Amino acid sequence: MSNVHVRIGEYRYAYHTDPDCPALNGKPETFKGMTEIPREEAEKQDLKACHQCKK
């Protein structure tokens, strides 16, 4: 089971496999950082796989 990257705080709707993904780093006004969690945990939180991630 690999880890994925998610934003901290509100406005989360996807998890990211690429830590440099623009969707993960965008919206600086709401950006409070990111964290790494197991993919299984992200899916339990109803997060979907990001389509912008390149890896």
Ligand SMILES: [Zn+2]
């Ligand atoms: Zn992404």
